[in-house]
Amino acid sequence: xxxxxxxxxxxxxxxxxWQFRELRPASPQESENGLTPExxxxxxxxxxxQYPLDHVxxxxxxxxxxxxxxxxxxxxxxxxxxHVPFDHYYTxxxxxxxxxxxxxxxxxxxxxxxxxxxxxxxxxxxxxFFFLSTARSGSKWLSTVLDAASSxxxxxxxxxxxxxVQGELVEDKRTADGFLELQTDPHSVKKLLLDVRPWVExxxxxxxxxxxxxxxxLPELTACYPESxxxxxxxxxxxxxxxxxxxxxxxxxxxxxxxxxEVEHWEEMGPFEKACWYVRLVNERLMQACALSLRFDRxxxxxxxxxxxxxxxxxGFYPRLAKPYFSKTINxxxxxxxxxxxxxxxxxKARYHAICxxxxxELGYHISGRLLIWLSQMALLFQKPPKSQRSTAQPNPxxxxxxxIAASSASPGCTVRHASGVLEIVPHGGRHAHVLLxxxxxxxxxxxxxxxxxxxxxxxxxxxxxxxxGDTARVICLLYDAEGNQLEQRGLVRLRSDxxxxxxxxxxxxxxxxxxxxxxxxxxxxxxxxxxxxxxxHKLPLTHVEW
Numbered sequence: 001x002x003x004x005x006x007x008x009x010x011x012x013x014x015x016x017x018w019q020f021r022e023l024r025p026a027s028p029q030e031s032e033n034g035l036t037p038e039x040x041x042x043x044x045x046x047x048x049x050q051y052p053l054d055h056v057x058x059x060x061x062x063x064x065x066x067x068x069x070x071x072x073x074x075x076x077x078x079x080x081x082x083h084v085p086f087d088h089y090y091t092x093x094x095x096x097x098x099x100x101x102x103x104x105x106x107x108x109x110x111x112x113x114x115x116x117x118x119x120x121x122x123x124x125x126x127x128x129f130f131f132l133s134t135a136r137s138g139s140k141w142l143s144t145v146l147d148a149a150s151s152x153x154x155x156x157x158x159x160x161x162x163x164x165v166q167g168e169l170v171e172d173k174r175t176a177d178g179f180l181e182l183q184t185d186p187h188s189v190k191k192l193l194l195d196v197r198p199w200v201e202x203x204x205x206x207x208x209x210x211x212x213x214x215x216x217x218l219p220e221l222t223a224c225y226p227e228s229x230x231x232x233x234x235x236x237x238x239x240x241x242x243x244x245x246x247x248x249x250x251x252x253x254x255x256x257x258x259x260x261x262e263v264e265h266w267e268e269m270g271p272f273e274k275a276c277w278y279v280r281l282v283n284e285r286l287m288q289a290c291a292l293s294l295r296f297d298r299x300x301x302x303x304x305x306x307x308x309x310x311x312x313x314x315x316g317f318y319p320r321l322a323k324p325y326f327s328k329t330i331n332x333x334x335x336x337x338x339x340x341x342x343x344x345x346x347x348x349k350a351r352y353h354a355i356c357x358x359x360x361x362e363l364g365y366h367i368s369g370r371l372l373i374w375l376s377q378m379a380l381l382f383q384k385p386p387k388s389q390r391s392t393a394q395p396n397p398x399x400x401x402x403x404x405i406a407a408s409s410a411s412p413g414c415t416v417r418h419a420s421g422v423l424e425i426v427p428h429g430g431r432h433a434h435v436l437l438x439x440x441x442x443x444x445x446x447x448x449x450x451x452x453x454x455x456x457x458x459x460x461x462x463x464x465x466x467x468x469x470g471d472t473a474r475v476i477c478l479l480y481d482a483e484g485n486q487l488e489q490r491g492l493v494r495l496r497s498d499x500x501x502x503x504x505x506x507x508x509x510x511x512x513x514x515x516x517x518x519x520x521x522x523x524x525x526x527x528x529x530x531x532x533x534x535x536x537x538h539k540l541p542l543t544h545v546e547w
Contacts, residue, residue: 006037009037009049010037010049012057012059013049013050013052013057014037014049014057014067015032015035015037015038015039015049016037017039017080017082017083018032018057018067018068019065019067019068019069019070020068020070020071020072020077020080021068021069021070021071021072022071022072022073023068023072023080023083024067024068028051028055028067028068029051029053032049032051033048033049033050033051034048034049035048035049036048036049037049038082038091038116039080039082040082040089040091052067055067055068076320081114081116084114085112086112086113086114087111087112087113088106088108088111088112088113088114089113089114089116090102090103090106090113090114090115090116091115091116091117092116092117092118092121092122094118094121095118095121095122103115120204126200126201126203126205126206126207127152127206127207127227127229127313127314128200128206128207128208128209128225128227128228128229129152129206129207129208129209129228129229129230129231129313129315130208130209130210130211130214130221130225130228130229130230130231131143131146131208131209131210131211131231131233131294132211132212132214132215132230132231132232132233132286132289132290133210133212133215133232133233133234133235133282133286134212134215134234134235134240134244134278134279134282134283135212135240135243135244135247135249136212136235136239136240136243136244136247137212137233137234137235137240137296138233138235138296138299138300139156139157139210139211139212139233140156140210140330141300141325141328141329141330142210142233142294142299143155143156143208143209143210144156144325144330145306145322145325146208146210146315148321148322148325149317149318149319149321149322149325150208150310150315150316150317150318150322151205151206151315151316151317152205152206152207152208152315153203153205153206153207153208154207154208154209154210155207155208155209155210156209156210156211157175157209157210157211157212157213158196158209158211159192159193159196159209159211159214160174160175160182160189160192160193160211160213160214160217161173161174161175162195162196163192163195163196164195164196164198164199167198167199168199169196169199173494174192175213176257176491176494177256177257177492177493177494177502177504178256178257178493178499179213179256179257179258179259180256180257180259180260181256183216183259183260186217186219186220189217189220190220190223190224193217193220193221193224193225194224197224197225206315208315210233215282215285215286215289216259218285218289229291229292229313230286230289230290230291231290231291231292231293231294231309231313232283232286232287232289232290232292232293232294233293233294233296234283234286234293234294234295234296234363235295235296235297236296236297236365237276237279237280237283237352237356237359237360237363237365238340238341238352238356239340239341240275240279241272241275241276241279241352241356242338242339242340242341244275244278244279245271245272245275245337245338246337246338248337248507249271249274249275249278250270250271250274250275250278251271251458251506251507252458252505252506252507252542253267253458253505253540253542253543254458254460254503254505255505256503256504256505258278259278259282261274261277261278261281262281263277263281268543272348272351272352273351273355276351276352276355276356277355279356279359280355280356280358280359283359283363284359284362287362287363292309292312292313293363294306294309295363295364300326301326302326303317303319303322303323303326306322307319337509396540396541398460398538398539398540399538399539399540400536400537400538401451401459401537401538401539403437403535403536403537405418405421405423405437405532405535406418406421406423407439408423408435408436408437408438408439409435409436409439409440409441409449410425410433410434410435410436411432411433411434411435411442412431413427413428413431413432413433413434413521413523414426414427414428414433414434414435414521415428416435421533421534422531422532422533423435423531423532423533424529424530424531424532425519425521425529425530425531425532426528426529427521427526427527427529429526430523431523432520432521432522432523433520433521433523433526434476434518434519434520434521435518435519436449436450436478436516436517436518437516437517437518437519437532437535438450438451438515438516438517439516440516442478442486442518443485443486444480444484444485444486445478445480445484445486445514445516446484447514449514449516450478450480450514450515450516450517451514451515451516451537452513452514453479453508453509453512453513453514453515454539455510456541456542457507457539457540457541457542458505458506458507458539458540458542459505459506459507459508459515459537459538459539459540460503460504460505460537460538460540461475461492461502461503461504461505461506461517461535461536461537461538462501462502462503462534462535462536462537463475463493463501463502463503463504463532463534463535464500464501464502464532464533464534464535465495465500465502465519465530465531465532465533466497466500466530466531466533467495467496467497467527467529467530467531468497468527468528468529469497470497471497471525471527471528472494472495472496472525472527473494473495473519473520473521473527473530474491474492474493474494474495474519474520474521474522475491475492475493475494475495475502475504475517475518475519475520476489476490476491476492476517476518476520477489477490477491477492477506477508477515477516477517477518478490478515478516478517478518479508479509479511479512479514479515480512480513480514480515480516481511481512481513482513484514487511487512488509488512490506492504492506492517495519495530500533505540507542517537519532
């Protein structure tokens, strides 16, 4: 800690260190009067401050602050630079050595030399960092800590989800529904990456992005940000698999929200096996692409592990500011849907180890030799048969469910008009609005509203809807129990002005007895209208009932 010559110090006639009791001299009036806000005498006796006779700093409004009343020790401060003995003193002013010699031109072989400089005048070109990982690996937590307690400006999954409009970032989420469209469109990816770059370059600090989707676009990322540094964030693979399945990754065969891996027989795998392959392949690619790695379970124990990695990158880290976050859980996973590793079945453990153990070894996670032999033997029992030996039976065709959009019900916050099979939804200002495509009410349902949910099945919806440029709305799945009480609200798709045809699938889950679909419009961003031209719903059997 050191005194600083800020303009407000001259205006208020004080030195920053006057607040600390450990630094109070025997006679403040004699030793402090005439010093500059930097804590040194002014040149030729000019520019000095007048120390207050009553030892109280008084504001223009009459409020007073007792000098020498704050403890450095209680704030974790060990010393003040101006109170460390020195023989030579150097200070910059606006990035120039006008008030003292340039310390780089002086021999410092003997004596004690103190240099005061303002880092903002001497910093190099902006640095850009990308912390990349699989989903559910602590990315949100890391981004929050970096932004609050380091020298960088940090954002979580900003790129691909924002556009620059008149110099300001505007959210335009592309990493949820329809992600697979983006995965196969490198031109759009490069455009989205470059669109944010002017905003990044205007920042006064270095920039860090923590992102779980950019791994899918490493060639585009390195082309758009060739000067960036990539860091691999990883977490214990089994924990990631459980967390992904708790977030319903790959819960239907038609999942278009999450990455497809280039693995043989991918389409025939169930959610568990897909999640295992996703964790392995993404981490393997990041191990090859990234300069450094950061392990989540060590990172959250305390500031030291994170400080070591950040120091290697030249990122300043402030442990005192970061301390509160080490007792916080940010973006916690859902519980109760899929268990932790210790409660997996033998078959699941065998498949997991057969897929992920090569990765665990590379990442440095412990593998028991005896367990590995046993699980390898178990894995042989569950290997897929050759394709020629597999069943060629065709699954049951999709079953259409009855749909009548003319029977849809609207909340008090909007008006619905029906004409020639077209549904026009016009929300009123000032409140949330929704239309239930299956009729009924939002919080409770009856047997004549929505649709029944059947185990071992998933549902595919096809929707044709239009919305004006700049407007937005969402389709939400509402799940209900046997008594008709709402269990859950699950976002399915966001309506966009540049798209009118939507195909999406969902799996209600074992606790849901009925479900409904709602077009939901938030009061904070009400669209002028939403026009639904057609809507169909089909029930399909799941070929992989087991996770």
